[in-house]
Amino acid sequence: xxxxxxxxxxxxxxxxxxxxxxxxxxxxxxxxxxxxxxxxxxxxxxxxxxxxxxxxxxxxxxxxxxxxxxxxxxxxxxxxxxxxxxxxxxxxxxxxxxxxxxxxxxxxxxxxxxxxxxxxxxxxxxxxxxxxxxxxxxxxxxxxxxxxxxxxxxxxxxxxxxxxxxxxxxxxxxxxxxxxxxxxxxxxxxxxxxxxxxxxxxxxxxxxxxxxxxxxxxxxxxxxxxxx
Numbered sequence: 001x002x003x004x005x006x007x008x009x010x011x012x013x014x015x016x017x018x019x020x021x022x023x024x025x026x027x028x029x030x031x032x033x034x035x036x037x038x039x040x041x042x043x044x045x046x047x048x049x050x051x052x053x054x055x056x057x058x059x060x061x062x063x064x065x066x067x068x069x070x071x072x073x074x075x076x077x078x079x080x081x082x083x084x085x086x087x088x089x090x091x092x093x094x095x096x097x098x099x100x101x102x103x104x105x106x107x108x109x110x111x112x113x114x115x116x117x118x119x120x121x122x123x124x125x126x127x128x129x130x131x132x133x134x135x136x137x138x139x140x141x142x143x144x145x146x147x148x149x150x151x152x153x154x155x156x157x158x159x160x161x162x163x164x165x166x167x168x169x170x171x172x173x174x175x176x177x178x179x180x181x182x183x184x185x186x187x188x189x190x191x192x193x194x195x196x197x198x199x200x201x202x203x204x205x206x207x208x209x210x211x212x213x214x215x216x217x218x219x220x221x222x223x224x225x226x227x228x
């Protein structure tokens with residue numbers, strides 16, 4: 001049984017991951033709001049990554065940082081505050097959490113950190129300048145951190161495309177929007193939370209012991225191929 005520290009596990013991909021792993025691992029879940037459900041292997045704490053001290057003192061095997069944003073606007077309508085807000089939740093929150101958690105991460109070569117980017121960093125999409133700037137910073141940060149922490153701790157990034165979660169509700173708000181989103185992907189579907197959660201579970205497992213410094217595009221093929 002591993003100790004897994006999860007930030008943002010009360011909704012969407014984070015919640016899917018916690019539910020997938022909680023029966024066979026000890027999950028320490030940090031959220032701005034409560035979980036809404038209980039399990040004997042689940043410890044939940046309120047936590048704001050930008051302002052709070054980490055309420056954890058025990059050794060941990062993995063850290064997964066889920067918080068993110070989908071702030072889509074034309075560049076001309078984005079303010080400095082918009083860019084700063086995206087950087088805070090996506091990058092600075094992760095940095096602050098990792099800085100505090102690092103002394104507690106086991107240095108046995110099996111520990112890992114998983115962060116999140118977006119397909120828009122590799123693909124280039126209109127109205128994504130703010131979130132792509134923040135997520136692009138995550139990718140560069142993670143690769144450098146992976147180099148610095150090797151061989152003791154692995155660091156990887158998942159870059160999804162649009163996934164059917166509450167965060168994406170504004171984009172997938174009706175059947176036509178969902179159909180349009182599906183058609184933009186070579187696999188003609190949008191992602192499900194469990195698709196991404198499965199990749200997280202692999203990256204923190206011993207099966208991924210030779211994987212670090214990578215960005216994994218779980219995106220229905222959008223970042224690399226064109227559909228017919």
